[in-house]
Amino acid sequence: MRLEFRNVSKTFGLKAAVDDVSFALDGAGFVGVIGRSGAGKSTLLRMINRLGDATRGQILVDGTDILSLGGKAKRAWQANCAMIFQQFNLVPRMDVASNVLHGLLGQRATLATIFNLWRAEDIRRALAILDRLGIAEQAAKRAEALSGGQQQRVAIARALMQDPRIILADEPIASLDPMNAQLVMDALKRIQVEDGRMVIANLHTLDTARRYCDRVIGMRDGRVVFDGRPDLLTTSVARDIYGADANFTEDMTSTAIEERDEDIRYAAVLVGG
Known part of the structure; x- marks a missing residue:
């Protein structure tokens, strides 16, 4: 490229x-x-x-x-072209896995997003990315409960869900x-x-x-x-x-x-x- x-x-x-x-x-x-x-x-x-x-x-x-x-x-x-921000830009009260899955928002139907409905393969992929970044055990926690470094790695995981160039x-x-x-x-x-x-x-x-x-x-x-x-x-x-x-x-x-x-x-x- x-x-x-x-x-x-x-x-x-x-x-x-x-x-x-x-x-x-x-x-x-x-x-x-x-x-x-x-x-x-x-x-x-x-x-x-x-x-x-x-x-x-x-x-x-x-x-x-x-x-x-x-x-x-x-x-x-x-x-x-995924963007990672200084202040993480996560949804604080949402669990970590859902924050990562939101990297797919532009690729999903609006109703599925509103009702937080995700395909099993997307969930497995999100968990695999979190595992790659060493924070899979945090998947069920609210993003606001994590340290700053952990939140930034969640933001990286969300970016990777887009599979960006x-x-x-x-x-x-x-x-x-x-x-x-x-x-x-x-x-x-x-x-x-x-x-x-x-x-x-x-x-x-x-x-x-x-x-x-x-x-x-x-x-x-x-x-x-x-x-x-x-x-x-x-x-x-x-x-x-x-x-x-x-x-x-x-x-x-x-x-x-x-x-x-x-x-x-x-x-x-x-x-x-």
Whole structure:
């Protein structure tokens, strides 16, 4: 599969969230998108999934401009392009297995969905996916009873129920502790390698990008300022991506940089007044 951005821009009013972006991805691989908050990372992923449309440009998948799709063709593409969110987007009071089965919503009749009627083969498949992710024993529990890391693995299982060609993950570990973050990233990497799927993930640490990604795209102010192998992601390159000063360290996250900048601004106010 080939995914290609051709001069893609997305504007909100006078601000360009994504500004004339072009790149191409070929075949299965794990691609990390890094940059500060507001760099355009989430907007980029949402356009691929058609949760938001571009202002101009083309996004081609095997030569077809997915931005031109509508109706049934658009829904079919969205089924082929699963999205995993930072805050999981599960139904808290619904049991885990049913949350996973909801990955099939776009492929089922409305009445069957309303009455929560599922085919036995779909239930078996959902349980097998949960087992693959190490949480089959949680299938009957409400999603809200699980830890954050477990909920994110349920969200991954729901995505896998779609049997997508691409998995998009928008800051999938930003709200998790280090142990659960590793479990989630290990699961995504294993799925990418074993299933031969393309995974594109917005990430917030350089260390994570280096450890899991085959390719890294760095964004700043809506533009791609780096596109290459993770071993080329030096501290100097990271400064270009994050706009950090000489005190930048390699394990800083975009959130940490923003907090540091806020501390500097607050100190300046105190000194000045």
